[in-house]
Amino acid sequence: MVNADGNGERVPTALRVFGGQLKLFRELASMSREELGRQLGYASHTIKSYELAQRIPEPATVERADELLGAKGVLRAAIPLLEEVQYPKFFRDLPKLEKKCTKRYSYDPHCVPGLLQTEEYAIAVIGWYIPAFTEDEVARLVGARLDRQAMLTRDDRPAVHFVVEQAALERPMGGRKIHQGQIEKLLEWVQLRNVSIQVMPTNVAHPGLDGAMTLLDMPDQRTVVYVEGQAHGLLVSDREKVNRMTQRYGMIRTQALSLNESLQFIEELAGKA
Missing domain, CATH: 1.10.260.40 (lambda repressor-like DNA-binding domains)
Incomplete structure (x- = not known):
């Protein structure tokens, strides 16, 4: 976002x-x-x-x-x-938690998750914001987004899992060349042993219709959930609400393509992009 x-x-x-x-x-x-x-x-x-x-x-x-x-x-x-x-005020808690979490799971319905974006793709996504950012603002926001990716390769790297909508992967943000580079980058990311991606087929009905969500397991055994909408974000720590969202995410995972099927889909998309 x-x-x-x-x-x-x-x-x-x-x-x-x-x-x-x-x-x-x-x-x-x-x-x-x-x-x-x-x-x-x-x-x-x-x-x-x-x-x-x-x-x-x-x-x-x-x-x-x-x-x-x-x-x-x-x-x-x-x-x-x-x-x-470094980040929008409503978003600042998430990067802080990402630096400490032991596991991270997310459902992303609109575009390739920020943690997996190339610089060019991030520029294209941020470039669609209305009212438009200046070039300096785009550079700052893109830099902050790319800096977050360090969590994927840090020494105590967490297990990171993504469920991404098929339509989000197929949307050609920035044009054909940038889209191609982004899909190829996904194939690089999944080579990391701690990174996994599942694709949610467009023709599957599932309980993720309320929008994007990110779940983080913390060292103190807590799980917290971050949900985001238009220009606002909310960190959820209430145990009952977290349990409901954890169940919801579990169902989303079971309805998505398997890891192998998802990899095959991304490989095929890379050949078409």
């Missing part, structure tokens, strides 16, 4: 302030973007995107930049604020 920040700001003030501070300390240190990028392990255009408030750096990157530029903790102090504004 695509949304502006929940407080109405298209580019949060905290992000603009951090970008200005990073540029100021870099210039005070007489360091070019190329040099700073080289020491941080990034290209110069990435440093530029940080300074222009187009993308949010990881906390470790901010820590290292603070040290390299002699900022004496000024840049480091922005880390909590940057973590808060």
